[in-house]
Structure formats: structure tokens, C-alpha cells
Amino acid sequence: MTVDQxxxxxxxxxxxxxxxxxxxxxxxxxxxxxxxxxxxxMFTSPWIIGFLLLTVGPMAYALxxxxxxxxxxxxxxxYVGLGNYQELLSxxxxxxxxxxxGLFAITSVPLSIIAxxxxxxxxxxxxxxxxxxxxxxxxxxxxxxVGAGLIFKQLFNRDSGATxxxxxxxxxxxxxxxxxxxxxxxxxxxxxxAAGNIMIISLAGLQDVPRELHEAARIDGASAxxxxxxxxxxxxxxxxxxxxxxGMIASVQTIMPMLLAANSTPAGVTSIPQSNYMYxxxxxxxxxxxxxxxxxxxxLWVLFVLILIATxxxxxxxxxxxxxxxxxxAKK
Amino acid sequence: MxxxxxxSLSRRRFLALSxxxxxxxxxxxxxxxxxxxxxxxxxxxxxxxxxxxxxxPELIQQAQKELGISITVxxxxxxxxxxxxxxxxxxxxxxxxxxxxxxxxxARGVAEDLDPYFAKSTILKTDDLDPANDVWRFDGTTxxxxxxxxxxxxxxxxxxxxxxxxLFDKAGVDYPSETEPITYEExxxxxxxxxxxxxxxxxxxxxxxxxxxxxxxxxxxxAAAGGSxxxxxxxxxxxxxxEARKALTWYVDYAxxxxxxxxxxxxxxxxxxxxYVANRMAMSGSGYxxxxxxxxxxxxxxxxxxxxxxxxxxxxxxxxxQAGTGMWMPKKxxxxxxxxxxxxxxxxxxPAKARAEGGWGIxxxxxxxxxxxxxxxxxxxxxxxxEAELEHFSVTPFTPYVKTEAVDALINQILPAAxxxxxxxxxxxxxxxSSINEQMKRGKEQVG
Numbered sequence: 148m149t150v151d152q153x154x155x156x157x158x159x160x161x162x163x164x165x166x167x168x169x170x171x172x173x174x175x176x177x178x179x180x181x182x183x184x185x186x187x188x189m190f191t192s193p194w195i196i197g198f199l200l201l202t203v204g205p206m207a208y209a210l211x212x213x214x215x216x217x218x219x220x221x222x223x224x225x226y227v228g229l230g231n232y233q234e235l236l237s238x239x240x241x242x243x244x245x246x247x248x249g250l251f252a253i254t255s256v257p258l259s260i261i262a263x264x265x266x267x268x269x270x271x272x273x274x275x276x277x278x279x280x281x282x283x284x285x286x287x288x289x290x291x292x293v294g295a296g297l298i299f300k301q302l303f304n305r306d307s308g309a310t311x312x313x314x315x316x317x318x319x320x321x322x323x324x325x326x327x328x329x330x331x332x333x334x335x336x337x338x339x340x341a342a343g344n345i346m347i348i349s350l351a352g353l354q355d356v357p358r359e360l361h362e363a364a365r366i367d368g369a370s371a372x373x374x375x376x377x378x379x380x381x382x383x384x385x386x387x388x389x390x391x392x393x394g395m396i397a398s399v400q401t402i403m404p405m406l407l408a409a410n411s412t413p414a415g416v417t418s419i420p421q422s423n424y425m426y427x428x429x430x431x432x433x434x435x436x437x438x439x440x441x442x443x444x445x446x447l448w449v450l451f452v453l454i455l456i457a458t459x460x461x462x463x464x465x466x467x468x469x470x471x472x473x474x475x476x477a478k479k
Numbered sequence: 480m481x482x483x484x485x486x487s488l489s490r491r492r493f494l495a496l497s498x499x500x501x502x503x504x505x506x507x508x509x510x511x512x513x514x515x516x517x518x519x520x521x522x523x524x525x526x527x528x529x530x531x532x533x534x535x536p537e538l539i540q541q542a543q544k545e546l547g548i549s550i551t552v553x554x555x556x557x558x559x560x561x562x563x564x565x566x567x568x569x570x571x572x573x574x575x576x577x578x579x580x581x582x583x584x585x586a587r588g589v590a591e592d593l594d595p596y597f598a599k600s601t602i603l604k605t606d607d608l609d610p611a612n613d614v615w616r617f618d619g620t621t622x623x624x625x626x627x628x629x630x631x632x633x634x635x636x637x638x639x640x641x642x643x644x645x646l647f648d649k650a651g652v653d654y655p656s657e658t659e660p661i662t663y664e665e666x667x668x669x670x671x672x673x674x675x676x677x678x679x680x681x682x683x684x685x686x687x688x689x690x691x692x693x694x695x696x697x698x699x700x701x702a703a704a705g706g707s708x709x710x711x712x713x714x715x716x717x718x719x720x721x722e723a724r725k726a727l728t729w730y731v732d733y734a735x736x737x738x739x740x741x742x743x744x745x746x747x748x749x750x751x752x753x754x755y756v757a758n759r760m761a762m763s764g765s766g767y768x769x770x771x772x773x774x775x776x777x778x779x780x781x782x783x784x785x786x787x788x789x790x791x792x793x794x795x796x797x798x799x800x801q802a803g804t805g806m807w808m809p810k811k812x813x814x815x816x817x818x819x820x821x822x823x824x825x826x827x828x829x830p831a832k833a834r835a836e837g838g839w840g841i842x843x844x845x846x847x848x849x850x851x852x853x854x855x856x857x858x859x860x861x862x863x864x865x866e867a868e869l870e871h872f873s874v875t876p877f878t879p880y881v882k883t884e885a886v887d888a889l890i891n892q893i894l895p896a897a898x899x900x901x902x903x904x905x906x907x908x909x910x911x912x913s914s915i916n917e918q919m920k921r922g923k924e925q926v927g
Contacts, residue, residue, distance in 0.1 A: 216921070216924070216925065218925055219558075219561035219564075219565065220561060220564060220584075220587050220589060221587050221922075221925030221926060222587060222588060222925075222926075222927070223924065223925050223926065223927045224925060240892075301747075304747045305679075305680060305681075305744075306680045306681050306682075306747055307747040308747075311678075311679075311680060315678045315680075320678055320679035321678055321679035321680040322679075323744075325745070326743065412884070413557065413884045413888070414692065414883075414884040414885075414887035414888040414891060415891070416888070417887075417888040417889070417891040417892045418742050418745075418891035418892075418895075421895075424892075432888050434558075435557065435558060435884075436884045436885055436887070436888035437885045437888060437889075437918060438882060438885060439921075
């Protein structure tokens with residue numbers, strides 16, 4: 148009997164309910180439903196209140212701000228309707244920053260997924276001290292981003308960084324890593340350094356792949372690569388999709404490594420190398436350096452809409468290739 | 480409609496309850512930002528928005544003991560200040576850089592005119608105030624005149640520079656005079672001879688000259704070249720005037736030669752102090768206040784000299800204060816009288832005397848000047864140079880229409896291309912004009 152042939156819980160035949168069950172065996176059905184509803188709302192209300200207060204509220208406020216010239220202090224701010232959005236369309240700095248953020252997402256997300264999944268495959272094998280390896284590889288992911296950013300800033304400093312110290316041993320002159328054209332690679336490295344997060348999720352996915360499928364493939368003479376490509380990857384595809392979507396959302400909003408590599412004052416954020424001046428840095432500068440709360444809010448709303456569109460497109464284009472290992476009947 | 484036992488909680492009702500919860504929580508969070516006037520144990524209390532090292536826990540206890548006023552410190556943060564100003568409950572005293580912040584806040588009507596308070600004070604007498612405090616004055620158009628909106632806790636003439644004689648000796652460079660200013664061109668030539676490099680790394684900076692920030696540096700360099708960066712009504716900048724162009728050219732040359740930290744060669748220590756005292760910087764364009772750090776290491780202090788602010792050839796000699804860090808009182812402060820008593824105490828009593836003795840800046844009350852460090856020979860020497868420089872003090876007015884951070888952010892974006900030789904100084908000047916004037920135009924509209 149295959150997995151598909153096992154009757155789901157939903158399909159199991161139930162004994163016919165006795166007519167007097169409601170009166171003799173516990174509270175009436177409507178009361179149970181009410182209690183369940185109440186319990187549901189009670190358990191979810193902290194999150195919903197937090198969501199309304201900390202997400203919906205600020206988003207609505209930002210939407211309102213995006214129609215104004217508000218700068219936080221000055222008395223004569225005014226409504227400009229869609230003026231900020233119109234300005235945004237013709238602002239080349241904004242589009243350049245968005246382009247860099249998009250390029251960063253296109254580069255960093257696949258690389259992170261490949262790195263994380265590669266590590267997961269490695270530590271899923273029967274290794275000596277496997278637990279230790281898993282811990283060591285995951286460790287960078289638990290280092291707070293601020294700490295990681297500062298470490299990288301020190302490591303790659305031209306005059307005092309360890310990286311150039313090592314290069315000097317081999318007679319290579321110091322490189323200005325934190326300046327263009329190298330700065331983008333340093334930021335990419337900070338992202339890849341924390342690939343342990345993806346490794347853990349991929350590892351969980353790998354352990355969920357039925358062992359008998361691998362054994363069957365091996366008996367049929369499939370190579371390790373073929374097994375990985377035709378069995379492991381398809382079964383991991385929902386996990387990969389999840390990582391691609393969340394990775395894309397996170398990477399276009401990346402700000403912390405760039406902020407830390409820069410002089411992280413409101414004005415200092417614009418002094419970072421141009422290749423790292425991405426969308427969120429631009430938003431940060433508009434808010435806190437230029438005091439353009441209205442324009443910066445419009446930038447954020449545009450980003451929100453673009454992320455929604457990008458997420459929708461990812462789901463649309465992957466709908467035929469993502470394999471969900473669930474019983475379709477269970478949905479009924 | 481009242482809910483009753485056993486009734487199903489509809490989605491609509493749940494959302495209504497949630498909205499109520501949100502409103503309630505919002506009200507509570509509003510309370511959290513409020514600035515209470517009464518301390519929990521009785522007495523008065525105020526809120527100060529400062530950097531945590533501006534007022535130590537010991538000083539807060541001292542204030543409680545001496546004034547009976549409890550001080551709550553809120554970390555200095557412009558976004559939090561804006562939030563507190565917006566909800567109508569700002570801190571009672573706020574840290575600020577008089578040279579840059581005073582016109583901005585005064586023009587927007589959020590800063591309290593402190594003239595009536597000064598008029599009544601027996602501790603902070605106006606004839607005892609050093610002229611450096613004028614950076615906190617603004618008459619509606621020009622800085623340095625009109626009502627006082629704050630006071631500096633100490634100050635320096637930030638275009639002066641410190642130099643390390645040991646590094647000059649090593650490079651065989653003559654010491655700059657301590658009485659007569661050298662020119663900016665000479666300063667740069669010295670820096671080129673003093674810089675030390677190895678394997679593409681800078682091991683000793685020839686000199687650092689970045690001002691308190693780039694905006695104020697370029698404003699002051701232009702003034703030193705005999706011009707003004709701003710138009711008469713402070714609504715526009717012009718980097719294409721001969722004086723502004725001269726200032727811009729000098730600074731771009733400084734960055735291009737890579738003799739010191741700049742946007743294209745950031746200092747790993749982030750500021751001059753640690754680098755200078757580690758003997759890895761031959762000259763630091765910092766005023767007297769850096770002496771506070773230098774004096775902590777007598778070995779460094781003995782080889783350090785303070786020199787007058789350089790001049791441009793044909794330019795005038797001036798030596799302004801680029802910061803004037805101090806405090807102002809928001810117009811909507813809840814506890815103004817208590818705040819003023821703390822203000823008087825902080826700027827005129829125990830804390831002010833302790834600061835004067837520390838050497839981290841020149842006291843802003845003339846009567847406290849004798850307290851400046853003069854025990855050691857090297858301290859006496861520096862004191863003499865500083866006393867002579869005071870004759871050349873002046874206020875370089877700043878525009879009220881933009882925050883300095885805004886101009887700095889725009890400069891940071893445009894300047895590196897010129898420093899890297901990708902654009903000429905003329906192109907740079909044009910781009911700066913267009914970008915900064917657009918921001919100033921918006922600021923002018925906001926102020927009205």
C-alpha cells in the first residue's frame with residue numbers, strides 16, 4: 148500500500164451520532180463552538196493586537212505621511228497628494244538604489260540557498276562529531292547582525308584589518324575592501340557567513356525525505372548527483388520556495404551590514420560606497436538625514452507594493468515545479 | 480450591546496474589541512513618553528535628552544541632593560525628539576550643537592527664548608557669558624544675534640590643530656608656529672611630508688582636517704577664504720564663488736593626496752582622538768577640547784603642541800567654534816522652572832567647574848577660565864596659545880532652513896566622485912549647488 152492509499156483521518160468512517168448525545172454527554176455543540184472561538188481569539192489576540200498596533204498602525208500612518216511634506220518639526224507642512232510618488236518616478240537616485248537592491252537580491256538569495264543547502268547536505272551525512280559541525284556552522288547565524296557587521300568592518304579595514312594583514316604576509320599590497328569596487332563583495336560575504344539559518348531549515352527538510360526513496364534509487368543504479376537532483380531537490384522544493392521568498396523580502400530590505408560598514412550617523416549613511424547604497428539606505432537617508440518623512444514614506448509604500456508583486460510572481464512561476472508532499476485529499 | 484455568557488464572539492465584535500485594545504495600549508504608550516513633573520518620592524523631576532556621558536549617574540544623584548530635582552535621562556536621538564515634540568511632551572532640556580542646531584530649532588518655533596531666564600539669573604550672568612555662547616543666538620534671520628535659545632557647556636575653536644613634535648622630528652619637518660597661523664597650503668604640504676605608508680597601508684596619517692562635519696568645515700573654509708557659502712538671506716548656497724571654490728579645491732586636494740582620513744579613506748578609529756594619542760597622526764584639526772584626551776597621557780602631552788587656525792593666502796584670520804555643544808529648552812517643556820534650575824547648575828555650578836578643570840573644552844563662563852589646566856608646562860603652553868586665539872573668535876552663521884545632517888548627507892553623496900578624480904571641482908560645485916539648494920528650498924517652504 149502506498150502512502151497515497153492510506154485513508155486520511157478526515158476520511159475515516161465515524162460512528163453515527165446518537166440522538167441523545169448532546170444532552171447526555173457534555174455541553175451542547177453551539178456552546179463548544181463558542182468556547183473554541185473564544186479560545187482561538189484569546190490565544191491569537193496578543194499577536195493580532197500587536198499586528199494592528201505595530202504593523203497596520205504604522206503602515207497607515209506612513210501612508211498618510213506619504214501624501215505630505217511633513218519633516219517632523221516644521222510647522223508649515225502641507226498635503227501634496229501624489230506629489231511624492233510622482234517625484235519618486237523621476238528620481239534617478241531612487242531607481243539606481245532599487246536596481247542595486249534588486250541585483251543584490253538576485254545574487255545573494257541563490258548563493259545563500261546554495262551555500263545553506265550544501266552545508267545541510269554535508270552535515271546530514273554520517274560524520275564524526277556531526278553535532279559539533281552542525282553547531283559550528285550554525286553559530287554565525289546566531290551572532291547578532293550588529294556584531295557580525297562590526298566584525299566584518301574590522302576584518303576588512305584597509306589599514307588595520309586582518310585580511311590585509313594576511314595579504315601582506317604574501318607580499319600583496321593592502322586592498323581598500325570597504326570601498327568600491329570591493330565593498331559589494333564584503334556585504335555579500337556577511338550574508339553568506341550567516342547561511343547557517345538556511346542550513347538548519349534545509350537540514351530539517353532533508354531529514355523529512357523518506358530514506359526508502361534514496362535506497363530505491365540506489366538499487367536502481369542512480370548516481371548520487373541524480374538522486375539529489377531527482378529526489379532530494381523536488382522533495383525540498385517547498386522549503387526552497389520558502390527560503391527564496393523570505394530571502395528575497397529580506398535582501399531587498401537589507402540595511403544593517405551597510406549601515407555598520409558606514410559611518411552609521413544619519414548623514415554618514417550616504418558616505419558608503421555607491422555599490423552598497425541600496426534602497427533601504429536611501430530610505431534611511433531620506434527619513435533621518437534629509438528629514439523628508441513624506442517622501443521616505445512613499446518610498447516604503449512603493450517597496451511594499453513591489454515586494455507583493457515580486458512574491459506573487461515567484462509563486463506564479465514556481466507553481467508547476469514545487470512539489471508538496473501532502474495528501475491532496477486531506478484538504479477536503 | 481452587551482455580550483452575554485455563551486454568545487459567540489463574532490469576527491466583527493472581535494475586531495471592535497481589538498481596536499479598543501489598540502487604542503488603550505496607544506494611550507498607555509503615550510503615557511510612557513510623557514514627562515512627569517513630580518518625582519515618585521515627591522519633589523520635582525525633569526527629563527533631559529542628552530548623551531549618556533554628558534551627565535553621569537553621580538551627577539544625577541548630585542542634582543537630586545543639591546537641587547531636590549530628579550533627572551530622567553533620555554538618550555539623545557533626533558527621531559525620539561521628533562516623536563516627543565510631535566506628541567506635545569518634549570524633554571525639558573535637549574542636547575544640541577549650538578553652531579548648527581540653534582537656528583534650525585529656533586526658526587521652527589520649538590525652542591524657548593531663554594533671555595528672560597538669563598535676565599533673572601544670579602548664576603548665569605550675561606556679562607559673564609563667553610562670546611562663544613552667541614552661537615546659540617538667532618534673530619530670525621542671522622545666527623549670533625538676537626535672543627538666546629541655549630548655552631554651550633564648553634567650546635573650542637575647531638579650526639585650530641594639534642601636532643605631534645616627535646613625528647615632525649622624525650620626518651624632518653619644521654614645527655608650525657604657535658603664534659602665527661600657517662596657510663592651509665602649508666598645512667597640506669606638511670601633511671604630505673609627514674604621512675607614512677607601508678604595503679599600501681597608511682601607518683601614520685600626515686594630518687586630519689575634517690571639521691566637526693563637512694558642512695561646517697566648508698562653511699568655515701569659505702569664510703576663511705574671505706567669502707560666505709550662503710546668500711545674504713541664507714536661503715541658498717553657492718559653491719561657485721571664488722572663495723567657496725578655493726575652499727572646495729583645498730579640501731578635495733586634501734582627500735586626493737590621502738594624507739589623512741576622508742570619505743574615501745575612513746579612519747578605522749572613526750575619529751582623530753585615539754589615532755592621535757597612539758602617535759599615528761601627526762596633525763589633527765581639532766580644537767582645544769582634544770587636550771582633555773591628550774593630557775591623560777603625559778608622554779603624548781609633552782610632544783603635543785596646539786597651533787592657531789590656518790589661513791588662506793590673502794584670506795582673513797578667523798577662528799570660529801564649529802559646535803558649541805550645549806542644551807536648549809523646548810517651548811513645550813512641561814517643567815520649565817525646574818529645567819532652568821538644572822540648566823543653571825549644569826552650566827554655572829559644580830558640573831561646569833569640573834568640566835573646566837578637565838580640559839575638555841574652554842569654559843563658557845569667563846569667570847571659570849582660570850580653572851583650565853595650567854599645572855604642567857605643556858598645559859601652560861597650550862593655554863597661552865588658546866588665550867591668544869580667542870581674539871580671533873567669531874560666529875560663522877549657519878542657515879536655519881536645513882539641518883546640517885541633510886547638507887552633510889548630500890555632500891557625502893556627491894563629493895567622493897571629485898575626491899576620486901572622476902569629476903572636476905567645477906562640476907562638483909554645480910552639483911552641490913543644485914542638490915543642496917533644492918533641499919534648502921523645501922526647508923524655506925516648511926519654515927515659511
